[in-house]
Amino acid sequence: MFWDGFLVTASVSALSIVGSFLIGVIVAFGAVSRRPFLRKAARGYIGLFRNIPFIVQVFFFYFGLPEIGVYIDAFTTGTMALSIAVGAYAADVLRSGIENVDTGVIEAAEVSGLSRFKIYRRIILPIALRVSLRPLGSVFINLVLTTSILSTITLNELTGNAKIVASDTFRPFEVYFFLLLFYCVLTYLLSLLINLWHRRLNRFMRGAE
């Protein structure tokens, strides 16, 4: 029972991390684009989705959309809503990472003849990622915690399951205490992993110019 909940939480988290990362990359490059339209659209996206409570976004997708004939199941809705909302946070973190990449390094890539796309893909993004990894990690940890909100749209992930177990067993203290511990351990492990990864990626980065 608990294991089922964990699997749901884990798969929603993993899918949304991938989804929000992809959205984040695209929107971040939009936000630093030279084209005013792209810039405005991307910055608008970031501003918009960071300024609406997540639970309201989820309710809109899950309870609002069916009204106009769009039905999506809870799992898909949750994954989509998380990707879209967290994508805005990821984009903002990546944007600042991209803006901090040494312009001299970018110019070196430019004069070597690399195409704009290759410069983004091979130079700017990897450097920005190294810088942004830690804040991006916090964003993704928050994402994992936010999956608990999906219990409100009938998705039986960890928290939803715990609710059921608590009411079946009449032992809310033990059940929720265990749940609390579990989230703690999970996010702690995640942050450890991110730190290790960050250190590994950045071991040679200092003083490189």
Next chain:
Amino acid sequence: MIEIDNLHKKFGDTEVLKGVSLSIAPGEVVSILGASGSGKSTLMRCMNGLAGLNGGSLLIDGLDVSKPRELREIRKRCATVFQHFNLYPHLSVLDNITLAPMDVLGRKKAEVEAEAYALLKQVGLADRADAYPGQLSGGQKQRIGICRALAMQPRYLLLDEVTSALDPEMTGEVLDVLAALARSGTTMIFVTHEIAFAREISSRIVFLDDGVVRADMPTDRFFAEDGGYGDERIARFLAKMRNK
């Protein structure tokens, strides 16, 4: 052949290059001297397309830098070494060197790597291929910067104050590499404050003064009393550099 004709460049309202004309033939080693702020870097940035032109023309092998398609071709022939190295910090020395030759020139990995190792050997860094820029000293980084430029097998090599960011004891190791290059027949356009070195390696000196070419003559004449040295502003510049 680099042909610069009546080149103008403005930043906002201030004109930095005020009608520069200059031509450089293949095989020449030309040093560009001038006080700081005279527009040397800007001229170099116009040549590799990092700065756009506001007037005049700049052709390299007949290709126009202000046309994006032709600029792409120019960048295959014209490599730049930077004052602050600008190595890719996340890539190993070897990858720094091989990235553009493989990607831009579409050459084979094995071939490019073999060449990269040969270049590293030439600059005395054969054992650092797997190092990252952050692990190298300034002098080593700049030698890698030179290798990265040379790996493109450029016809023209642009060098803008490539030793200015180095400690004095590391300047020599980089200048040695450049001297060998100059002898090898690579076309070099060399902005520098190392006057003695410029005198030693270049066939021609261009003196920029406040956005115009004040002197453009063979090295011997530039340093002669009745040549460039006879010009009062040039004499003052040289005296100032010597006293540094």
